Amino acid sequence: MRFEPREHVSVLAAVVAPVAGVAAALLLCSGLILWTGESVGEAYWLLLKGAFGTKFALTETLSRATPLILTGLAAAVAFRAKFWNIGAEGQLYCGALAVTWLGTGMITLHPVLMIPLLFLVGALGGGAALLVPVILKNRLKVDEVVTTLLLNFVILLLVSYLLEGPWKDPMLMGWPQAAPIIDEGVLPQLVAKTRLHLGLIVAVAAALIVWLVMTFTVWGYEIRAVGHNAAAAAFSGIKINRTIIRTALLSGGLAGMAGVTEVAGLKGYLTLDLSPGFGYAGIAVAMLAQLHPLGILASALFLSAIYVGADSMSRGVNIPTYIADVLVATSMLAVVLSVMLARFRIRFS
């Protein structure tokens, strides 16, 4: 059995392949649902209803997708340049720290200025978290997988220290939680009496902007060139180190913005359980989307729907919420496979 590359892969095939992969994953997981003795149809119906069935469900799914879009973009941008940023989780918390530092009373501006400013410092915070790994990589060729991954724990411990110590909200009788973001800095709700906030618009805009940058600018060209073949890029005069720094700042900045949406949008204050692993899930989002910035909108929504829907489903039928993790993992494998089948033809000899 051999694989032959197809000379031409149509746009349609490139879009259909991941969708087919997800469908295959749902089919595979129905085996597990059958095993529990529940009805497959009912389980998936409840999952779908739990994710999109009501106004509440829909807004929950969208608000959960918001940070996933941003961390997914963070991973996609970095991976395009083959800069393996596994530290979006830490960068998200750095963005959250920056926003808490500036947004809890240090300065007060009109929301029209305050909110952009918060996103800016959050992005700077996230980008700053990548400075050390990127400098170590460029100067000493230290593997960024190791540094970015381990920095996650360092940053989380820093957050823990700040929340237990100097930044602990004195009004809260000992909860490890920072002071709330001032009213001018809180992201407005998009739908009244739900948790859906302005962050979604920012995240969707970020995806559009990243797509434009990657497709229509010299920066995007250089990021792609460095990712595909750094030696050839260097030969043609592209500055590799500069491109990687730029990519890292963009990637860390996007992850930092996810920290802003969670602190200033969803929760209103910084806690140690701000992110249930959005930084890591962003890698799955990016991979499912084949690193395409617009595809990330779909894959972030998919992941978020699975998690929100599975919560709701587990209340209706006797299936644990862990099915969500299995669904996401199976989807990733199936999408990798289906995309490969779209690109290659299998020959049996």
Place this chain on the structure above:
Amino acid sequence: MAVLEIVGVTKRFGSLLANDGITLSLAEGEILALLGENGAGKTTLMNILFGHYTADEGHINVGGETLTPGSPDAAIAAGIGMVHQHFTLADNLSVLENVILGRESLWSWRQDKARGRDHILTMARDFGLEVDPDALISELSLGERQRVEILKALYGDAQVLILDEPTAVLTPQETDSLFETLRRLVGQGRSVVIISHKLHEILSVSDRVAVLRRGAIVGTVKTHEADRDSLAELMVGRSVVRPKAEPMAPGEEVLRLDKVSLGAAKLDGIELSVRAHEIVGIAGVAGNGQADLASVISGLARPSSGRITLFGEGPVQLTPEGVVAAGVGRIPEDRNAIGVIGAMTVWENLSSEDIRRPPASRGGFLLDKPAARARAGELIEAYDVRCKGPDAETGLLSGGNIQKLILARALSREPKLILANQPVRGLDEGAIAYVHERLLAARSRGAGILLITEDLDELLALADRVAVMYRGRLTESYAVGDVTVPELGLMMAGQKLAGARHAV
């Protein structure tokens, strides 16, 4: 009698017919040369023979029995040994370990190194393959590594030895010694298939030549009845004449290197001058510093000492974007690894050296795709790059067309200095003639050209002056008529010209 018969072998890759009903037999004690351009199907055929691929139709008989298709193990068991074009040795293991690798039972407790060493020494003596069994591969020259490859192939008592482009990395003297080994092998009743596109080597070593073109055998001739021109015409399908440089008066100096060194001893005190209307050839065995010299002039490596003068200005620090902007056209040695980005499109690769300037972009930031595509279309036309258009994926192009793309990128800006590093390596005759014509046209226009090559035919046809690199040092340069091929060969092995004169 035939030790090996290939009967009606056909192999398709998608729409490409790589082998088309090939029937061929190899007699005992014979050296058969398989001649053909790149892409003619030589390597495919040998891979079918060795079991890497399975033929769509046809079969192979060895010693009268049909070989199990698709199994290298079966090929080895039947007595076929293969020496690949790209060596398949583990650098961090010794010669002995490499040779016995994979030939021992998985279930034995220890390696029988003593027996292996004896066997290697016997073979080395019998066939003139001198090499220290305990040396690490990484310490060996390319010629020695090839001897190890041959020992490895012979270790399983191969009766048929297949060599794929074996002389690509050898000096003329090493090539002679390889051919001596092959003659000894056939003298003992073994048989050899040698794949090559170098006509003079085939004429000197083989008994019979089979010529492949577009996947089919177009002729089989006895070597003593053939000559260079008839073989070339058979191989290409029409007569192709490689251009030769006409004498021309050199102009102003465009590049000068004074005592340029790099690293510990990668480059050691290089003195070099290239003038307009002049082609300076650098000969040498691969790995003697040519790649480092090319890196320095391309702007990729910064010399540790010395002075570089470019277009009369110096000393200058060279960077890739700096040399391109100053007017240097560069043809890199490895077109796939650093010449182009295979996963990107033809227009993106054609624009890669001036992506921050019009027409590729506006304001150094926004890509101007329509303009870049339009220019790519013009270059594709002007340089005859065969592809589906500016949006074709570059990696899907043939080697010759990728090289034309690189020529288009490097030469279309009319550079005043051209660095051509192995510009025709792996290209077929038609493409070689094309590249040489383009280089000579650039020279007539007034460019100075630094031509780094391992192909002495190319060097002698194009260069005005030649110098030889050996272990990071560059000899002084000689007018091309003042040195002979054997002298160049000895200089490539490290002898001084005076000594080389004495020895020849």
